[in-house]
Amino acid sequence: MNLKDHCTAPVGTANGCAETDFGDTSPNFEKGTIAIEPRDGAYIASLIQQHPKLDLGVALIPGKTPGYPSSFIGGDLVAIPASSQHPDDAWDLIQYVLSADVQVGAFAQAGYVPVRGDLVANPVTSGDSRFETFAEALDVGFVPSILNYTDLYEAWSQIIKQP
Numbered sequence: 001m002n003l004k005d006h007c008t009a010p011v012g013t014a015n016g017c018a019e020t021d022f023g024d025t026s027p028n029f030e031k032g033t034i035a036i037e038p039r040d041g042a043y044i045a046s047l048i049q050q051h052p053k054l055d056l057g058v059a060l061i062p063g064k065t066p067g068y069p070s071s072f073i074g075g076d077l078v079a080i081p082a083s084s085q086h087p088d089d090a091w092d093l094i095q096y097v098l099s100a101d102v103q104v105g106a107f108a109q110a111g112y113v114p115v116r117g118d119l120v121a122n123p124v125t126s127g128d129s130r131f132e133t134f135a136e137a138l139d140v141g142f143v144p145s146i147l148n149y150t151d152l153y154e155a156w157s158q159i160i161k162q163p
Contacts, residue, residue: 041113041134048111048130058130060137073141 060069103114108124120135
């Protein structure tokens with residue numbers, strides 16, 4: 001892309017592709033000055049909402065084997081502490097948030113990817129190929145489990161300089 005379209009960060013850009021003009025809330029991707037940015041589904045949803053005319057495509061990360069994609073899925077957890085005074089209420093909230101009504105009626109309606117794979121194809125998002133790609137990501141994605149994850153994540157965040 002650099003040789004053909006010259007779409008790398010301009011010389012002197014301190015933070016590479018994530019350099020911003022307005023603090024850390026408006027990356028160059030949103031301004032159209034870079035072409036690719038690896039981000040999560042929530043970021044994509046906000047782009048779709050805030051920039052409806054942006055012709056935004058979604059693709060999976062290439063895997064280490066040619067022709068096979070990869071994906072990093074989540075890593076966020078919800079837990080009820082053993083010392084909770086209201087574990088039943090907490091469990092009710094978790095079940096409610098994961099229900100089809102909330103996942104489709106609230107999250108998908110707002111442009112977010114449902115966290116339940118069985119709800120990615122739904123009446124709200126059907127026909128949008130980006131959501132089909134998100135469903136593919138659920139099939140090939142994984143959360144790595146390594147003891148020094150935080151150290152590796154910090155190194156990655158320094159490389160791409162995400163806001």
